[in-house]
Amino acid sequence: MDETQSKLLDAAGPIFAEPGYRAATVREICQQAGTNLAAISYHFGDKENFYVAAVQHAARGCMDRVPLPDFSGNETAEERLHLFVLTMLNRVAVDHDPAWHAQLLMREMVLPTRACAEFVRDYVRPMHDMLMSIVSELMPGESEQRRWLTAASIVGQCLHHRFGRAVMNELAGDSLVADISVDALARHITEFSLAAIGASASEADGRLTAVKKTRRRIDAASGELKFQKQRGSL
Amino acid sequence: MDETQSKLLDAAGPIFAEPGYRAATVREICQQAGTNLAAISYHFGDKENFYVAAVQHAARGCMDRVPLPDFSGNETAEERLHLFVLTMLNRVAVDHDPAWHAQLLMREMVLPTRACAEFVRDYVRPMHDMLMSIVSELMPGESEQRRWLTAASIVGQCLHHRFGRAVMNELAGDSLVADISVDALARHITEFSLAAIGASASEADGRLTAVKKTRRRIDAASGELKFQKQRGSL
DNA sequence: AAGTCTATCAAACGTTTGTTTGAAAGGAAC
DNA sequence: GTTCCTTTCAAACAAACGTTTGATAGACTT
Known part of the structure; x- marks a missing residue:
């Protein structure tokens, strides 16, 4: 797993979780992750694929924790x-x-x-x-x-x-x-x-x-x- | 209750309920209600107030039905x-x-x-x-x-x-x-x-x-x- | 050292968003 | 008939959105 991808997924979690998919903007996620605006499109294709990856990431984190x-x-x-x-x-x-x-x-x-x-x-x-x-x-x-x-x-x-x-x-x-x-x-x-x-x-x-x-x-x-x-x- | 407001609230329900507040557009709601685009702003001030009214409308409907x-x-x-x-x-x-x-x-x-x-x-x-x-x-x-x-x-x-x-x-x-x-x-x-x-x-x-x-x-x-x-x- | 592939960057793109505007229409009051 | 108020309408507004672009830098191969 790339480091940039990890940073993006970690930053995306709370933003996707709190106001929801539509309200979350790739700009805010990228800014929070400290990456460029184009990083999500480059690494995950588009916002929707990225969201699916974020859910899987959350599931893994939740299962690891408890x-x-x-x-x-x-x-x-x-x-x-x-x-x-x-x-x-x-x-x-x-x-x-x-x-x-x-x-x-x-x-x-x-x-x-x-x-x-x-x-x-x-x-x-x-x-x-x-x-x-x-x-x-x-x-x-x-x-x-x-x-x-x-x-x-x-x-x-x-x-x-x-x-x-x-x-x-x-x-x-x-x-x-x-x-x-x-x-x-x-x-x-x-x-x-x-x-x-x-x-x-x-x-x-x-x-x-x-x-x-x-x-x-x-x-x-x-x-x-x-x-x-x-x-x-x- | 104005008739236009009723039409708007009825049309807004399924659109707010299914894809959510952010994904729902005032254009689609107004088109579904058969009103002008400016109707929501005129009658309810803005989209957020309108959403609150839609929730109250849904609660009334649900209590009346059951x-x-x-x-x-x-x-x-x-x-x-x-x-x-x-x-x-x-x-x-x-x-x-x-x-x-x-x-x-x-x-x-x-x-x-x-x-x-x-x-x-x-x-x-x-x-x-x-x-x-x-x-x-x-x-x-x-x-x-x-x-x-x-x-x-x-x-x-x-x-x-x-x-x-x-x-x-x-x-x-x-x-x-x-x-x-x-x-x-x-x-x-x-x-x-x-x-x-x-x-x-x-x-x-x-x-x-x-x-x-x-x-x-x-x-x-x-x-x-x-x-x-x-x-x-x- | 030249070439190749990958990742990052700032900038811009075209769309869609909620909201506003000014004109037009419809009544009601006098 | 004139005035006043409410409602509707088409059009336009600025802002924000996801995505794309072309350039740049670095790492690795040959």
Whole structure:
């Protein structure tokens, strides 16, 4: 990977993520990257190809920063679900140092473009497969559609704390009710879902040693985990 | 309301909803509305004010089409939750005749603009209050934050079938696993949430007469309830 | 040392953008 | 019929956009 291309992709992320594709100008991106105006056309052909590359770049960055947990094999399904939820929240709901990785990917999810298929294949599919295997183990004998719906319920709970953030902040006002740590959030979603499935949530709550280990690893890698306020513009 | 303004707002909805604010041109909107190019500047000042008006217009349209249920008072909390979920899904997850109402509002939710505060006040807040009262009745004695988290879990499940639709279609491929009716979806989310809360889901499932009545009313008002594929462009 | 390929640069290109302008048209009031 | 106010219209405006151009400099090959 050329150095100029890296600089362009890094500079493009926040600009594509914040005001969107159309509002982002190649002039601003190039200026931010410290390159010439013609650099994008030269290296990527045109703006649209460059955007697709930026989405892939964001997906790689997001996966590198918060990798999927690799289970040793002796965790219970409940523990694995808790770890999955925690990982997912750290990927999408938490603003890490460069916050635009997740922002750009979430934009791609709601407003899919040409980059969507690849995004699903590289980023979404692995998470989906992992969750489906956990859910299948938690509710054996159920139909595939019921497991699919259950997975959708779990994912929806996680994603809501990204997509609904602006509205929830507006809704909560000065109340501290929406101010909650990622760990508490993961615990709630896990217990909520386990109770819904019918498994014993309290049973899973007792032995979460593996969760604590991974949580520490994520904390160390990502530094600040607090939520940020966001207010967009037109 | 002037007739020209109505025509402009109606024409603007799908154009603002589909490619977004920046990509929408006043020329195309005016041409679609059959008005002169200067009409938007004349009646609304500038494009940004006009966009805010379009969002308000969409919110009114969406609330008129799928009004909140007015409970007679003798429904159980479980029935009320089921009705609420069904209403919410019909508002956000289903593409009605003019599909752009919900599209524009969901865009406003994820990418908030100046129109967000008013959108929350008029559209989101009433739904939130209703859900919170139901949840409070379902889990008495719990802290406000736990009720808030529970409400977020329920709302997140509903919204996911709008925000995650493109990705879920891509994920499901040719499989029919993601092809599900709104009624079945509402039933799943309601049972899932009731089980999570700890209330008896089967108890609520037995007597859903009020639900059936309202569902018929919604069906009659909205006609086609099937999901639509959507594939965006840059 | 001459030739070749690649990357960068300032400048300019043609288009499209939101907005403004001044004239023209339509009523309502008197 | 004259005046006044609102609305519509075609035309033009300046600004910003993505992209292209031709020149320049450097690195590598022969």
